[in-house]
Amino acid sequence: MVPAMRFFATCAKGTEGALRRELSALKLHAVRGERGGVSFEGKLEAGMKACLHSRVAMRVLLELSRFQAEDAAGLYDGAGAIPWADWLTQKTTLAVEATVRDAPALSHSGFAALKVKDAVVDALREKLGARPDVDTKDPDIRIVLHLAGAEATLSLDLAGEPLHRRGYRTAPGVAPLKxxxxxxxxxxxxxxxxxxxxxxxxxxxxxxxxxxxxxxxxxPGLSRPMGFQRWPVYRGGPQSAWDRMKEVARAEVxxxxxxxxxxxxxxxxxxxxxxxxxxxxxxxxxxxxxxxxxxxxxxxxxxxxxxxxxxxxxxxxxxxxxxxxxxxxxxxxxxxxxxxxxxxxxxxxxxxxxxxxxxxxxxxxxxxxxxxxxxxxxxxxxxxxxxxxxxxxxxxxxxx
Ligand SMILES: C[S@@+](CC[C@H](N)C(=O)[O-])C[C@H]1O[C@@H](n2cnc3c(N)ncnc32)[C@H](O)[C@@H]1O
Missing domain, CATH: 3.40.50.150 (Vaccinia Virus protein VP39)
Known part of the structure; x- marks a missing residue:
């Protein structure tokens, strides 16, 4: 049996309870409120479901690895050990975003992101004989590093553009709420x-x-593109699952x-x-x-x-x-x-x-x-x- 993937949906601080209730109502598994978001488990479809239906989530992250990284070399090694070829080809453009907290040896988030990018690119070059390009503005795949102390978590961002961007805000007004x-x-x-x-x-x-x-x-996610639609794996099973999910949702409108x-x-x-x-x-x-x-x-x-x-x-x-x-x-x-x-x-x-x-x-x-x-x-x-x-x-x- 394929082990369940672990997801983390982020939200505005103080709204975790609302997000937890929402994800539980979607019948997702192992839903647990944490600081700044809610974790859950399942197949890729579970993360896609959260992207389609969650009104409170900001992002849905698929956790690939969690490891100890005391310094830049530890971060590079930990990131390089992930089987990146499962997610990217040499044609997939990528960007790495990092948030860093309480990590004295890696306090600069830009530097930490660069280390992860090097590890991904080197690992793919070794495996595929060619390296993918970086595109910080409009990448096919967004890799997210969260470093808290020496604990590094590397994830893929399913939504791409944050989920609060439903696509309807054409006139911003003054001080609009997200x-x-x-x-x-x-x-x-x-x-x-x-x-x-x-x-x-x-x-x-x-x-x-x-x-x-x-x-x-x-x-909220019915009419906007999602980041995972540009992932190489999407064209296998997930594409038809996504189409079906949206069809079922449309019938409920x-x-x-x-x-x-x-x-x-x-x-x-x-x-x-x-x-x-x-x-x-x-x-x-x-x-x-x-x-x-x-x-x-x-x-x-x-x-x-x-x-x-x-x-x-x-x-x-x-x-x-x-x-x-x-x-x-x-x-x-x-x-x-x-x-x-x-x-x-x-x-x-x-x-x-x-x-x-x-x-x-x-x-x-x-x-x-x-x-x-x-x-x-x-x-x-x-x-x-x-x-x-x-x-x-x-x-x-x-x-x-
Ligand atoms: C903080 S903004 C609301 C932003 C809104 N939630 C959004 O997402 O765009 C407050 C609004 O109150 C309106 N406002 C201020 N005094 C008002 C009053 N006495 N009666 C009606 N509207 C008023 C302002 O024009 C402004 O649009």
């Missing part, structure tokens, strides 16, 4: 796909689009969302960006776009039963950032105080508006402690996660 983080907010916030949904500060529309994709059961989805923003530019992205995602007919102030929203406008209000309000991060406050001259400090008052006013208005949504849940991805202070009640969920380098909070209120 698509997989938006999906994690919906999952961690307990937003139900079949109930009414409102994002009153939608920006480029990411939360509403992700909600519409869930509601219509459109897998609903023609329309079963409940209203409304996205609002005060700014016409945000509405224009959201409109473009909704169309690119193929869910324009499922989401009603409206221009208006979040403080004036009313559940009657959404229609249907009680559902979820879910949004990512402005944080005022730039003006209130710690570093800037310390160094800022007098005038900037006054401006920051002004911004703070504005933000407090906005949050109070939002809290008042939310009070009108009896029976609804209200989910926020918030970067400011001022939001929580504006609410008269305590959140029933308060969860820390990371929006890139920014620590943010997911808050859920039940409106009674």
């Amino acid at each position: 698509e997989n983080l938006a999906a994690a907010v919906l999952a961690l916030g307990g937003v139900e796909p079949d109930r009414p949904f409102l994002d009153p500060m939608c920006g480029s529309g990411t939360l509403a689009i992700e909600q519409a994709l869930r509601a219509r059961r459109i897998p 609903r023609t329309h969302a079963p409940a209203p989805i409304v996205a609002r923003d005060m700014h016409p530019k945000a509405i224009a960006a959201a409109r473009e992205n909704l169309a690119a995602a193929g869910v324009a007919a499922d989401v009603r776009l409206e221009q208006g102030d979040a403080r004036e929203v009313d559940p009657a406008e959404v229609g249907g039963e009680a559902g979820s209000l879910c949004t990512n309000p402005p944080y005022g991060e730039r003006l209130m950032g710690k570093g800037e406050r310390e160094e800022a001259p007098q005038v900037d400090r006054r401006e920051a105080a002004n911004q703070r008052r504005k933000l407090e006013g906005l949050y109070r208005g939002i809290a008042e508006a939310v009070g009108r949504f009896h029976g609804w849940s209200a989910v926020f991805l918030s970067g400011s402690p001022l939001l929580e202070r504006a609410f008269p009640m305590k959140p029933e969920v308060s969860h820390r996660l990371w929006n890139g380098p920014l620590e943010v909070k997911l808050l859920r209120y039940r409106v009674r």
Whole structure:
């Protein structure tokens, strides 16, 4: 029997629980939450399934080897011992990416990546009599080194382009959420796909689009190319497995969302960006776009039963950032105080508006402690996660 392969799906810090539940629901084996991601086991098809269906994962890595590498020579030897000819031919272009943590002898990630590249190229030259080329921008195969202390893990990246790039973001807007983080907010916030949904500060529309994709059961990886499709092994069994997987998924897609989805923003530019992205995602007919102030929203406008209000309000991060406050001259400090008052006013208005949504849940991805202070009640969920380098909070209120 062929031993099971080991995979590691990465995600935004703090969203591991959502990813673990998602991968378990896909019936993958040995699903285990770890720091920064979730591991699972299976055949190559298991990794492909995660690429097609996971809304929360950023990458899916197939682990080829784990070994001790105290220094550059150890890394070269360990990497050279992998049977690379199983995965690449001399015509396969490759790139090596490295992340390095607590490795004094190999602290430079570029140097570590170079050592791995040398090992791969030398091993293939010896085996095949010719070497493959490196293409850092658009390689056929991406090799990923993770070095933590002296433990090296070498993997292949199944997705290629990170999975949050679903392919629908044609208009970026201001401070858009990554698509997989938006999906994690919906999952961690307990937003139900079949109930009414409102994002009153939608920006480029990411939360509403992700909600519409869930509601219509459109897998996030259905319409984008995956890295593994360029692997030499793909043309054997995996290609037909991938085609079949997508066919089954397509048959599950609903023609329309079963409940209203409304996205609002005060700014016409945000509405224009959201409109473009909704169309690119193929869910324009499922989401009603409206221009208006979040403080004036009313559940009657959404229609249907009680559902979820879910949004990512402005944080005022730039003006209130710690570093800037310390160094800022007098005038900037006054401006920051002004911004703070504005933000407090906005949050109070939002809290008042939310009070009108009896029976609804209200989910926020918030970067400011001022939001929580504006609410008269305590959140029933308060969860820390990371929006890139920014620590943010997911808050859920039940409106009674
Ligand atoms: C952090 S951005 C949201 C980004 C969004 N989640 C995305 O992925 O693109 C906050 C949005 O709130 C909008 N906004 C600010 N104040 C508002 C208000 N009073 N009413 C409605 N929208 C508002 C801004 O125009 C901006 O688009």
